[in-house]
Amino acid sequence: MDIATTSPTERRKLALAAVKELGPNRTEKAALKVRCPAGHTIAAVYPTSEGPVVVSKSGPGGRGNRDRESTGHHGDKLNSEFVDTLEATQFEDDDIPSGCACGPKGLSRTKLQAAFAAQEHVVNLT
């Protein structure tokens, strides 16, 4: 996939398909996890066939749920999560919608990219 010439909608669709390919045990394959101060995992980065993909949970009251297209697979919780490639064009928001039981959390794509590049395994939000 050429990130620079792929539309965000198409890119997220490819990212979602690539994450689904990882199968039911994908949490064991996470390269990087993001935790809130209370220890909730709010996001993870997975190495996939499309490159690193970020999967972020939207907590209660979290933004980013309403504009998501319904795919009809209501049993798959991936559809209630924000899934996108870690790489994106420079024209997009750095903010990745995410949150946990503690509330909405701001997640910086740039910060995640830096942590992934540094081969960190856990990012603890403060």
Ligand SMILES: [Zn+2]
């Ligand atoms: Zn939390």
